[in-house]
Amino acid sequence: MSVASSxxxxxxxxxxxxxxxxxxxxTRRKASPSVSSPPTPVTPPPVGALELKDxxxxxxxxxxxxxxxxxxxxxxxxxxKASTPAHSRNTSEVPNMQAQSQQEQQQQQQGCTPTSKPTxxxxxxxxxxxxxxxxxxxxxxxxxxKKSLVAYEKDHSKVPKRQAFCILQPPLAADHQGPGGVxxxxxxxxxxxxxxxxxxxxxxxxxxDDCFEAEAIAKADPEVIRLCGERYGISDMSLVACDPWxxxxxxxxxxxxxxxxxxxxxxxxxxxxxxxxxxxxxxxSKGKVVRIDLPYxxxxxxNRVDNNYHTSFIDPASTRQDIAPLNITQPDGPSFTVxxxxxxxxxxxxxxxxxxxxxxxxxxxxxxxxxNVRPVAHRLSLVEMAVPYGDPRWAAGEPxxxxxxxxxxxxxxxxxxxxxxxxxxxxxxxxxxxxxxxxVSTVVNYEYAFYWYLYQDGTIGHEIKLxxxxxxxxxxxxxxxxxxxxxxxxxxxxxxxxxxxxxxRLDMAVDDHFGGEGLVVSEVDVExxxxxxxxxxxxNGFRAIETNLETVxxxxxxxxxxxxxxxxxxxxxxxxxxxxxxxxxxxxxxxxPPLMANPDxxxxxxxxxxxxxxxxxxxxDQQRFPSGEYVFGANDCTGLAVWTKEDAPLxxxxxxxxxxxxxxxxxxxxxxxxxxxxxCGFTLKPFGFFTANPAIDIPNTKDPASKMTVxxxxxxxxxxxxx
Numbered sequence: 097m098s099v100a101s102s103x104x105x106x107x108x109x110x111x112x113x114x115x116x117x118x119x120x121x122x123t124r125r126k127a128s129p130s131v132s133s134p135p136t137p138v139t140p141p142p143v144g145a146l147e148l149k150d151x152x153x154x155x156x157x158x159x160x161x162x163x164x165x166x167x168x169x170x171x172x173x174x175x176x177k178a179s180t181p182a183h184s185r186n187t188s189e190v191p192n193m194q195a196q197s198q199q200e201q202q203q204q205q206q207g208c209t210p211t212s213k214p215t216x217x218x219x220x221x222x223x224x225x226x227x228x229x230x231x232x233x234x235x236x237x238x239x240x241x242k243k244s245l246v247a248y249e250k251d252h253s254k255v256p257k258r259q260a261f262c263i264l265q266p267p268l269a270a271d272h273q274g275p276g277g278v279x280x281x282x283x284x285x286x287x288x289x290x291x292x293x294x295x296x297x298x299x300x301x302x303x304x305d306d307c308f309e310a311e312a313i314a315k316a317d318p319e320v321i322r323l324c325g326e327r328y329g330i331s332d333m334s335l336v337a338c339d340p341w342x343x344x345x346x347x348x349x350x351x352x353x354x355x356x357x358x359x360x361x362x363x364x365x366x367x368x369x370x371x372x373x374x375x376x377x378x379x380x381s382k383g384k385v386v387r388i389d390l391p392y393x394x395x396x397x398x399n400r401v402d403n404n405y406h407t408s409f410i411d412p413a414s415t416r417q418d419i420a421p422l423n424i425t426q427p428d429g430p431s432f433t434v435x436x437x438x439x440x441x442x443x444x445x446x447x448x449x450x451x452x453x454x455x456x457x458x459x460x461x462x463x464x465x466x467x468n469v470r471p472v473a474h475r476l477s478l479v480e481m482a483v484p485y486g487d488p489r490w491a492a493g494e495p496x497x498x499x500x501x502x503x504x505x506x507x508x509x510x511x512x513x514x515x516x517x518x519x520x521x522x523x524x525x526x527x528x529x530x531x532x533x534x535x536v537s538t539v540v541n542y543e544y545a546f547y548w549y550l551y552q553d554g555t556i557g558h559e560i561k562l563x564x565x566x567x568x569x570x571x572x573x574x575x576x577x578x579x580x581x582x583x584x585x586x587x588x589x590x591x592x593x594x595x596x597x598x599x600x601r602l603d604m605a606v607d608d609h610f611g612g613e614g615l616v617v618s619e620v621d622v623e624x625x626x627x628x629x630x631x632x633x634x635x636n637g638f639r640a641i642e643t644n645l646e647t648v649x650x651x652x653x654x655x656x657x658x659x660x661x662x663x664x665x666x667x668x669x670x671x672x673x674x675x676x677x678x679x680x681x682x683x684x685x686x687x688x689p690p691l692m693a694n695p696d697x698x699x700x701x702x703x704x705x706x707x708x709x710x711x712x713x714x715x716x717d718q719q720r721f722p723s724g725e726y727v728f729g730a731n732d733c734t735g736l737a738v739w740t741k742e743d744a745p746l747x748x749x750x751x752x753x754x755x756x757x758x759x760x761x762x763x764x765x766x767x768x769x770x771x772x773x774x775x776c777g778f779t780l781k782p783f784g785f786f787t788a789n790p791a792i793d794i795p796n797t798k799d800p801a802s803k804m805t806v807x808x809x810x811x812x813x814x815x816x817x818x819x
Contacts, residue, residue, distance in 0.1 A: 235262045236452045241717045242474070242603075242750075246611045249460060263300055298726035299351050301453075302342065306380055307540070310353040311338040314376040317385040323374055327395035328359065335360045337367045339540050339567070342728065343377070344698050348387065351380045351729060356567070361402055366769045368541065368568045369403040369586050396570050399587045405770040425801075430506055432531055439504070441531045443790070444550045445469065448502070448533055453721070454479055456502060456535055456546060461605075463554055465786065471605035472681065473556070473780070474612055478546065479721050479754075480599040480705060503534045512552065512791050526794045528552060541565040545773075553791040558600060559777035562759060566591040566768055585768035597691060597706040597758040599722050600778070603715065604665040604753070606785070607679050613750035615665050617712050618644045619653060620682070622660035649743040651712035657687045663710055663753070664783055672784045682783040683753070685709060686776060689760055704733035706756050713739050714749035722754050 239245075240256035247254045314320055315333050324330040338355035346352050355376045358367035373396050375389040402409075432441035437459075439446050447459040457477040462469050512528035531550040536543055543564040549557035568591050571579060578584060582592035605612040625637035642664070645651035655661055662685070666678040691706035693699040700707060705722035713719065713736070724734030736754065759776045766772070782790070 235260055237261065237449075239451075242611055242715065245459075246474075246609075250609070298730070299728040301726065301728050302340070302353065306353060307340045309383070310340040310355055310378045310380065313378050313383060314338045314355040314357075314385055317376060319388060320374075320376050320385060323388065323390075324372075327374065328372060328398055330359060335363070335365075336372075338376070340378075346729065348377065348379070350382075350386070352386075353378050353380060354389075356569070358568075359398060361400070364404075364406045364408055365402055366404045366406070366565070368565050369401065369589060369769065370399055371568045371570050371589060372398055373570045392573060396573065396588070398570065399589050401587055403586055403769045424508075426506070427801075430504075431529075432504065432506070434504070439531075439533075441506075441550060442552060443554075444531065446550075450502065450535075455537065456533065456548065458533070458548055461550075461556070463790075465790065470607050470785075471609055471612075472554070472785075473603065474605045475601070475603040476548070476556070476558075477601050478558075478560075478598060479601040480597070480723060501535065503532070505532050506530070507532055512794060513789070524796075526791065526796065528791070528794075530557075538564070541567050547777075552794060553789065554782040554785065556780040557777065558779075559775060560598060561773040561775055562596060562761075563771050563773045566763060566771060567594075583763040583765055583767075585763070585765050591763045591768060593760075593762050595692060595758055595760050596776075597703060597756065598776070599705050599754055599756045601720075601722075602665075602683070602753040602755055602780070604681060604780075606665050606667045606681050607670040608667050611750065612665075612667075613715075614669055614748055615667055615751055616644055616678070617651065617746065617751050617753060618642050618664045618666055620660075620662050620664060621656065645712055645746060647743045647745055648711075648713055648740050651710065651746065652708045652740065653710040654690060655685045655687065655709045661685070665753070672787065674787050675784045677784050679785045680783040681780050681785060683710075683755060684779045684781060685755070685757065686778060688758055688776065690756070692760065698731065701732050701737075702727060702730060704737040705735065705754060706758070709756050711736055711740060711754040711756075712746060712751050713754070714744055714746065715752050719752070 238259035238261035240248075240259075244254075244256040248256060315336055315338060321333060324333065324336060330336060337358045337360060339358070340353045340355055343352050343354050355378060357372040357374055357376070359370040359372060360367045361370070373391060376385045377387040377389065378384070379386045404410075432439060437447045437449050439448055443464040444461065445464065446461040449457050449459065451457060454477040457475065458473070459475050460471070461473040461476070463472050464470075506529050509528050509530055512526040514523070514525035516523045529552060532547055533550075534545065534547040536545045541564055542562065545561040545563070547557075547559045547561070549555075549559065551557065566585065568585065568589050571577075571584075571588050571590050579590040579592075582590040585591045603612060604615060606615055608614055620640050620642045622638055623641050625632045625639055627633075627635040631637070645653070645663075653663070663683045664680045665683070666680040668678045670679045671677065672679050690709060691700060691703055693703070695707070702723060705711070711722070716739075719735070719739055722733075722735040724730065724738075726734075755778060757776055757778060759774050761774065
């Protein structure tokens with residue numbers, strides 16, 4: 097799916113409108129208890145995980161960020177462009193894996209030293225796993241510890257070890273007994289199974305390969321083919337499509353993907369206009385359909401009315417003819433420079449990288465304040481949207497570069513400021529620009545476009561634009577022509593209401609060259625002052641009340657638009673010389689509800705992060721994903737729910753904020769057959785960080801290329817003239 101397309105695929109496809117971290121969080125329905133003719137399979141034991149984190153790479157970290165993240169982007173690309181189902185490629189990859197084993201031996205002799213020695217039996221078992229992997233390896237850069245990165249920023253001779261991170265999902269044996277599980281490696285160039293630790297009861301997250309494979313398996317299953325013919329009169333399976341989603345409270349203890357089925361009237365037809373009422377469940381370890389859910393004994397007639405947006409179905413004569421050209425050019429090129437991962441734009445200086453799960457990450461954001469380079473944020477990313485990516489080419493360790501995967505450009509956004517002195521008629525106005533760093537993720541039916549914005553006045557913004565296709569289903573018998581839980585978008589076709597919940601990890605610095613370890617997070621509410629004949633005689637007074645969030649439990653917060661609530665990141669060691677208050681940045685939320693699911697539901701347990709809007713925890717390098725490292729098939733949150741059990745103090749704890757936000761989508765018929773964008777996001781604005789408006793130095797210039805073209809009506813009706 098892409099970085100230009102890709103945070104990537106499987107997430108919403110696997111039951112979450114958002115991604116890996118809560119795969120299955122927003123599954124629209126769980127597997128039905130009714131089962132058709134396929135027999136109940138032997139239930140395999142829960143898979144575990146192997147974790148190997150011992151080896152270092154021999155190139156410096158600075159080189160790693162661009163090359164490795166190009167690899168991550170390419171993983172996205174290969175998913176969106178792949179034409180061959182993953183399962184059809186398995187056998188042809190065995191020679192490559194064998195060749196890699198020989199290469200591993202050579203690289204071990206070049207200094208790749210394991211910390212422990214496996215038994216011969218274990219090594220043989222792991223080698224057989226590598227030769228028979230159904231889940232292909234995923235590889236990315238292992239980010240060094242924060243202290244190492246902060247030390248490197250101060251002294252570039254202190255280069256952290258460059259390490260690679262690899263995840264494998266071994267298949268279960270034929271008798272459903274081990275080894276199974278997830279293998280995590282931190283290694284030098286090639287995977288070496290010589291040291292590891294066992295992680296019990298977890299699965300690797302679903303990958304695009306899983307999506308392709310689950311669909312191919314379901315469509316090739318004889319029982320699925322028979323039921324498609326008998327229930328729907330479908331004989332051409334090439335026109336059937338299966339969207340792979342995860343399963344809530346899965347009745348089968350295995351790595352299961354359920355496939356929601358649709359029909360096309362032609363290859364480019366919009367399949368979401370034609371949902372079917374049959375759901376095959378695919379066991380990804382066995383590579384076969386193990387159950388078919390039929391909610392109703394008698395088939396419901398499927399909608400045969402097309403509803404298309406593809407260009408090939410649109411008559412050019414029916415399109416708008418009154419759109420004049422609007423050209424945006426920069427004849428002298430952009431104002432920003434890019435050197436590997438290092439970006440400079442006006443007064444901003446930062447690094448941008450890309451990894452398999454978070455997508456785009458911004459590091460070391462600094463602002464040049466009259467020659468004083470001041471830290472603003474150590475690391476900013478979206479942590480509960482990305483999904484892991486796997487591809488056979490990674491087994492050979494060959495990165496693939498995807499050009500134009502991340503988009504970077506400047507935008508004119510209108511006024512920065514303006515004032516007219518009404519006494520003299522003199523006007524001062526400046527136009528504003530922002531730097532945009534973005535990418536788009538296609539997650540099966542949805543597109544998520546992620547934008548980081550840097551503004552000339554020191555503001556940082558993050559926006560997500562949601563578009564794409566609604567996920568649809570057939571109405572149940574007895575629902576009539578309407579749906580209580582969605583909106584009808586076609587005859588018998590319902591698009592369900594749903595939520596999209598995201599979480600941003602904000603590791604702020606705010607003038608702290610040690611990465612923000614001394615910051616204090618506070619909450620600011622606006623409150624009216626009680627009427628008083630002396631202090632508030634006219635009853636119009638109000639004030640801001642600021643409260644420090646001193647412990648983890650105290651820092652579990654929700655938005656309060658009626659109070660104008662914001663949160664601040666204060667640096668008490670740096671005092672603004674004018675306000676006499678700590679320099680700070682404020683987090684300004686948008687209005688949106690938290691997770692609507694019942695607190696006791698599995699959705700709320702797995703997506704625990706979305707039950708609050710703000711969490712603050714002490715920094716730990718291992719605490720990266722608020723729903724946990726491995727969430728596929730999980731029944732509980734192993735992230736924030738665990739990290740916040742103890743009421744740890746936040747003073748001098750290098751606080752990390754987890755801001756949770758999203759869209760509650762009450763579907764409109766205007767969202768079909770393709771959805772205009774919905775928006776959500778937040779801003780981080782300087783609050784006493786500067787001593788004046790930092791954008792005051794924008795020059796008063798006019799672009800000679802900007803011209804007004806006037807076509808006035810006759811007489812005095814013209815609103816503009818050349819006079």
